Amino acid sequence: xxxxxxxxxxxxxxxxxxxxxxxxxxxxxxxxxxxxxxxxxxxxxxxxxxxxxxxxxxxxxxxxxxxxxxxxxxxxxxxxxxxxxxxxxxxxxxxxxxxxxxxxxxxxxxxxxxxxxxxxxxxxxxxxxxxxxxxxxxxxxxxxxxxxxxxxxxxxxxxxxxxxxxxxxxxxxxxxxxxxxxxxxxxxxxxxxxxxxxxxxxxxxxxxxx
Numbered sequence: 789x790x791x792x793x794x795x796x797x798x799x800x801x802x803x804x805x806x807x808x809x810x811x812x813x814x815x816x817x818x819x820x821x822x823x824x825x826x827x828x829x830x831x832x833x834x835x836x837x838x839x840x841x842x843x844x845x846x847x848x849x850x851x852x853x854x855x856x857x858x859x860x861x862x863x864x865x866x867x868x869x870x871x872x873x874x875x876x877x878x879x880x881x882x883x884x885x886x887x888x889x890x891x892x893x894x895x896x897x898x899x900x901x902x903x904x905x906x907x908x909x910x911x912x913x914x915x916x917x918x919x920x921x922x923x924x925x926x927x928x929x930x931x932x933x934x935x936x937x938x939x940x941x942x943x944x945x946x947x948x949x950x951x952x953x954x955x956x957x958x959x960x961x962x963x964x965x966x967x968x969x970x971x972x973x974x975x976x977x978x979x980x981x982x983x984x985x986x987x988x989x990x991x992x993x994x995x996x997x998x
Contacts, residue, residue, distance in 0.1 A: 789831065790856055790870070792844035798837040798858050800870050800878050804830035837940050839866050846915045846945060850900060856883070857903050859891030865905045865913075867920070882920045886913050893945035893993075899952040906944040910935075912957045914978055923980040929960030929970045933990070945993040955983075956994040969994050 789801040833948040840860035854871030856878075888989045890906030896903050903915045904921060910933050912926040946957045953974050960968040960983060968983035970989045 790847055790849070792847045792858055794843040796840045796842055796844060796860065797867065798840075798844055798847060798856065800834045800837065800856070801831045802834050804832055806967070834870075835878050837866075837868050837878055837880070839883065843963055844911070845890070845943060845963070846894050848894050848896045849904075850896050851898050852867070852900070854868060855896075857894045857896055857905075859894040859905050859907075861890040861892075862890060863887045863889060863907065864906070865891055865915070866958050867896060879993045884913075884915055886925075887911065887921060888936060892941070892943050893958070895945070895947050895955075897948050897952050898947055898950060904946050904948070904955055904957075906946045906955065906957055906959075908944070910959075912946055912972075914955070926955075926957060926970075926972050926981075928957075928972070929962055929968050929983050930957055932961040933959050934961065940944070941990050941994045945995075947994045947996055949996050955974070958991045958994055967991055 800978055815825045838860050842861040844858050844860045847856055849856055856868040856870050858866045867882040868878055869881050870878040887907035887909050891905050891907045893906040903913055910930045914923040916923045933995045944958050948955050954971050956969050956971045960970040962968055966985050967987040967990050968985050969981050970981045972978045972981045
């Protein structure tokens, strides 16, 4: 389990092996939630991950669970190694700099080839996981976003489709006043997009059904 906060820290938790048998769906755990006692899970913070100089707005796991990516208001994206099981020490692998505004959303490609980050600078950057260089900088309808409204949104959470063929970015704008989510296609080199219209205010989050 991982969490991030306004304290600029990412925390990674491991379940205590002594209580691992009492999972959230066991009868004992259900009784514990109802106040019946017994079966209570115990989680321990493995290590706080410090590196961001400000609030951490979003985190995402790699598909294999070995890495985390985080985005913060210091305009940076950070990639952390968290694999190795309980007791192993997580560490910072890469700091990705390229955004000119607060990073408010990150997501990991299900195929493991890319990480995407979205920022107040009205861009999404697609990063290659092979060398952590930029594969593409996406704007499209995002470049039309009203700067003031863009800056006051708490989150800009993009998402990959379960198969990894499409990436949906938030807070796009089709003039005069149509707020949209923009879908970019992997097989087109992320150069083509379609827009989903319907919201009357900025779109801040997108998620695919599994």
